[in-house]
Amino acid sequence: GENVEQHPSTLSVQEGDSAVIKCTYSDSASNYFPWYKQELGKRPQLIIDIRSNVGEKKDQRIAVTLNKTAKHFSLHITETQPEDSAVYFCAASTFNNAGNMLTFGGGTRLMVKP
Amino acid sequence: GAVVSQHPSWVICKSGTSVKIECRSLDFQATTMFWYRQFPKQSLMLMATSNEGSKATYEQGVEKDKFLINHASLTLSTLTVTSAHPEDSSFYICSARDQASGGELFFGEGSRLTVL
Numbered sequence: 272g273e274n275v276e277q278h279p280s281t282l283s284v285q286e287g288d289s290a291v292i293k294c295t296y297s298d299s300a301s302n303y304f305p306w307y308k309q310e311l312g313k314r315p316q317l318i319i320d321i322r323s324n325v326g327e328k329k330d331q332r333i334a335v336t337l338n339k340t341a342k343h344f345s346l347h348i349t350e351t352q353p354e355d356s357a358v359y360f361c362a363a364s365t366f367n368n369a370g371n372m373l374t375f376g377g378g379t380r381l382m383v384k385p
Numbered sequence: 386g387a388v389v390s391q392h393p394s395w396v397i398c399k400s401g402t403s404v405k406i407e408c409r410s411l412d413f414q415a416t417t418m419f420w421y422r423q424f425p426k427q428s429l430m431l432m433a434t435s436n437e438g439s440k441a442t443y444e445q446g447v448e449k450d451k452f453l454i455n456h457a458s459l460t461l462s463t464l465t466v467t468s469a470h471p472e473d474s475s476f477y478i479c480s481a482r483d484q485a486s487g488g489e490l491f492f493g494e495g496s497r498l499t500v501l
Binding site for chain 1: 419426427428429430431434476478480489490492493494495497
């Protein structure tokens, strides 16, 4: 089955700095890579996703890059703000009509210091 | 976006009792729903895939007789923790896929179970 590794487990940055979280996956058949933000005690919220037919996707301060050959993908947050503080999870799956079973990384606790 | 609702959000029960958690897709139909378990400061671990009208598919190590899943309609899946014990205390989250929105997974609010 799929195995997703995520690093670092904790990340502390100053407000305004950039934050980068990296994930690797094991199943070369995986073709869908979402990133979720989870605040304490709340549900995960999708913040950005990327499919294997593109190498990069950007949405305002958030960007994701994908290297299919190396089987790794990264989340980049620029101009971080205190409200970006949360736990971020990467995930990987094979996206098909039969369902979308996600395998999650271990999570990264991001702390943005004002 | 689509809405997935879970109920209850908090439940405290005595050891040995059973607890049912509901997961509803409010504005879309979901033939497949997923149940996860999350321990404090840990990732979401998939427990089982709930399939409408058929048996759930359980992940390795998850006891199907302890965690009963029923997906009787296209908008409702239930997880029943039977004979709960303190080690079952956890945050349980469901998700459902809205194919109309491109297949994005939407998560329920989660249900925090505390077994005394």
